[in-house]
Amino acid sequence: MIKNWLSRYNLHYPRSLVYMLQASEYNIFDYLAWYHKTQNFSRVERRKQFVKTAKGLLLLVIAWTILFFLIGTAIFILWTVTGSLKYILSFLIVLFSPYLLAYGIVIPLLVIRVIIQLPIECLIISKAKQKLKTHTAVKIGIAGSFGKTTMREILKTVLSEGKKVAAPPHSYNTLLGISQFVKTLKGDEEILVFELGEYYPDDVRKLCDLVQPSMGVITGVNEAHLQKFKSLERTVKTIYELADYLGDRPVYVNGENELARKNARSGHVVYDRGRVGNWKINNPKTDLTGTSFMMTKNGTKLELKSALLGLHQIGPLAAAAEIALNLGLSFDQVKDGISKTMPFDHRLEPKTDNAGVITLDDSYNGNPDGVSAVIAFLASLKDCRRFYVTPGLVEMGLQTEDIHKQIGKQLARASIEKVILIRNSVTSYIEEGLKEEGYKGEVIWFDDALAAFAALPLLTVKGDVVLLQNDWPDQYQ
């Protein structure tokens, strides 16, 4: 308790506050939410470090200036004011200086944002909108609570076999991120693929106004960011802003996701592991080397094989194949394109180390549908010991307990041999779910993810499969 309180008086404290602002992408609400729940500020920079950007350094200077100002004020009062009250006043200023700093640092941030950042951003976005308006490429927008990046990468890989395709890198899915990318376009691109991020209601509509898509993919709706959306209805409404914008133009909807399927409208093309449009999907197979399936329509057969893992990938792959065929690619081009789709960074990406342990890095997958799909994939693996490592999922709002109990039950049903849990506010629910389902394997606890990662080489032997599910950034620790 005292240790926690004293951590606010550590010399690292101002840097920790600025780091967290940076880690929260300068979102003041997220920063304040982190500040209110954090007890100990001595080890904030755990997973990442403060990056010395101009904005970050400026804020750090401002933070120290605020701190010196507060202490200077306290000293000034001691020297100049008479009467015993000056001691109490000076003491109170010093006592509350960490709190005043934590809130005070937000004010210059707001000032910077209003005076400098927002006008510049508006200009960049407006220029990008103009550029996209005159750009002749087919623009595909992808919205959904999960699976957007995977869909974007699949589409980019497959369509590149016959078209000149461009898509924003990393997870550039905000107005500013996409606008920055648009600046790099040369104008000769035939297809542009955009991931439309949704963090708050109305986000997708704003992105549609910028991107002006002529085709859309809705990958699914679930509890991701539920804390921000407050209800799943609002999430559905936000994601379907893409369908609203497109009207009669083509919209592909992931039929494997219940909410997406239920909200699909007439004319939408529903895809899943059994069908896409008029194509039927047969002979689905998956293992650690990849996934294969056959698409058939009116006697035409298309045998496809991807290095992506899991049967849940068949739907998006088939949808991409259909989109590609509709955009004029040949069967061979589609086949080649699908064969070139690979696991993406931190999304069920397999790596075999020198000791012969296979790690499936799924640390960017932090949504319930993705987790279910991955557990189903693990369940299909035979003749190996399976480790499932997770700190649980974040931002699940009121669904937190239920979702994590479900994960525990799924793991128990899949008979995963070892479940490694990171101690935090949600993983105890996974343990409850495991117990409720009569789990027979071993649960191993670690205080933090880094300790678990360090222990993994000592926990595993050749042939073991280790799944790293989700990763908590520092603001959730």
Next chain:
Amino acid sequence: MKKTIAVIFGGRSAEHDVSIITAHTPIIQSLLAMGQFDVWPIYIAKDGSWYSDQAMNDLAYFKQDNFQSNLARQKKAQILFDNGLKIIWPGIRSKTIQVDIAFPAMHGTFGEDGSLMGLLRMAGIPFVGCDLFASTVAMDKVLTKQVLAAESIPVVPYVWFTKNDWEMNGSIWIEKIAKLTWPVFVKPVHLGSSIAIAKVKQNSELKNAIEVAFHYDDKVLVEESVENLIEVTLPIMGNEELRLASIERPLNKTEFFDFSDKYLSGNKKGDGANSQYSEIPANIDKELAKQVEDFGKRTYRTLGCSGIARIDFLIDGASKRVYVNEVNTLPGSLYHHNWKKAGVSGIELISKLISLAEERFDSQQKTTYVFDSEILKKAGGQKMVE
């Protein structure tokens, strides 16, 4: 509340340095990674001084160039064995740590030979690995052969004698050795890690080999060499229910698997015998493998081993005869490389050994060692005087 575990290593033994490696890889390394224990290293220096500092949990501490001078500045620890094991740092800022479990990681004399196990039995805490009796017998290669032979477990023909016997009348022993089938091996009886072992092919080499062995020990064993030799070893774990690792065959570079092959060759990390120099599992006949496993289990039980041990075998490739060579109650680095190939990770190995230690301790607690008697009251009475 985390349990406190003390890993005891070093010691006045020729295998002092090997013990440091074993203590760190995999024991301390795994214990720290598990995060379930407060790990206290107890290091016994070559001069017999005891130290304990958590900085010693890092192997790098012992690799420093100024290790000896650092150690000289280190405050010695006192160990109390009275009703539990306590580490005490005396002085104005004295400190005491109560140890819940001990993990002996000492090879050879004053450690693996049962000395340490005796102290830990006196302290009355659970400790990992074989108990006093098995450790003592296994440390004496001659005693081991005698016990095993009594249970009809095959051992190669041998002659043994003490330093005194040799000095009194060496020629008698030379004659007895001459009756063995040559070549022969000369071994100090109590040393492990193949230290001071020599293969003697002709008479002229014998005396020197015996003198070298007596330099390290006061009891020497001379045994027949098994020709067409297939040397294999089998790590075993358990108390009542035994789990076998893989049969391992050292791939000899020299005529026998010596100290350097075991601990220094190939593996840059120096973490004990490694796969490059061994074949795991050994490529031997199924029938031979079965015999090795059967003799291994019988040897383990006959010596009363518990926790972990490694049984070494000599196989005559031509006659297909299997002999038990010796028993190692604390295999170097616990042979974790072999266990790993058998599907047991470092952490699983260490946690299993700890649970076996606790299981044995609980069972021992049920044994009655003291009882009330009237003997003191009667002492000094008429019958006693008579």
